Amino acid sequence: MNSQKKFKELLKENGLKATTQRIAILEMLSSNPGKHLTAEEIYDCVRQDYPEIGLATVYRTIQLLSELGLIEKLILDDGYLRYEIGTSSKGDLGHHHHHLICLHCGKIDTFQDDLLENLESRIKEIMGFDVVDHEVKLYGHCKQCRGEK
Amino acid sequence: MNSQKKFKELLKENGLKATTQRIAILEMLSSNPGKHLTAEEIYDCVRQDYPEIGLATVYRTIQLLSELGLIEKLILDDGYLRYEIGTSSKGDLGHHHHHLICLHCGKIDTFQDDLLENLESRIKEIMGFDVVDHEVKLYGHCKQCRGEK
DNA sequence: TTGGGTGCAAAGGCTTTGCATGTGA
């Protein structure tokens, strides 16, 4: 099944209309895995194929997809919300990857790890807090930037 | 030494003038440890003692203090930047506490842990990425909200 | 004295919303 058809069904499953715009956004995001794009960047990218699309539609769509868990939201402190295609299956929270953010060049890399599961069970024991999702950002210097110095 | 005097010296050490407003903000934040206040909330709080203070001054001051490492910044996804008095000594990055954020009542709790040190050294080995700071947010349900359900 | 700091108001910049039009089911 091609990706367009897959997204069409995915949208319908969630009670949404499978519009050209929504499919275009999903396709664009899924062909850029690991990139963490702002609404504006998504807009510019999608507009190359669908020049008629409006920025407001991009905002509405990513908010929708984010609520459904199809895409993941990332907040850095540059004032932009960023999105990437979900790595986990729908609703499967708690298995996000970690983000490695280079303080020098701004590049965002990812790292998969289960180390936090220990921490989460300990927190449940000690604090009575039941963790259902987590977000880890690691700031530092990437290989390339370290080499250049 | 009283806290006012302490903050006065702290500011001077950093080449800043020890103004009434800056000291008031520092005192307010330090008397509310563990609270994660927005600029507006800081403004409202400080204004009870210093009604003349301006919101712009609050923004300028928290930005300044944040750059100096005297206060810590926290970004949730509600569109506000939040601040709390620093827990680590100045410049001692990498020893922040983790944040437990209740999805039900919005309460933010903290948890101290060194578990990430393992992860960080592994990342350095595998990815060549040198971690200097991290931020961990754990979303879930706090003890009280779990009890109510 | 004097250069950094403050207060006020205006401007910025990202995101959301209102409304008329368009379109997938």
Add this chain to the structure above:
DNA sequence: TCACATGCAAAGCCTTTGCACCCAA
């Protein structure tokens, strides 16, 4: 057909900035 979705423009909202005045050193 018709309720949902889109596009455009305007509004919202948090934060920053310009500028004249003020005050800590």
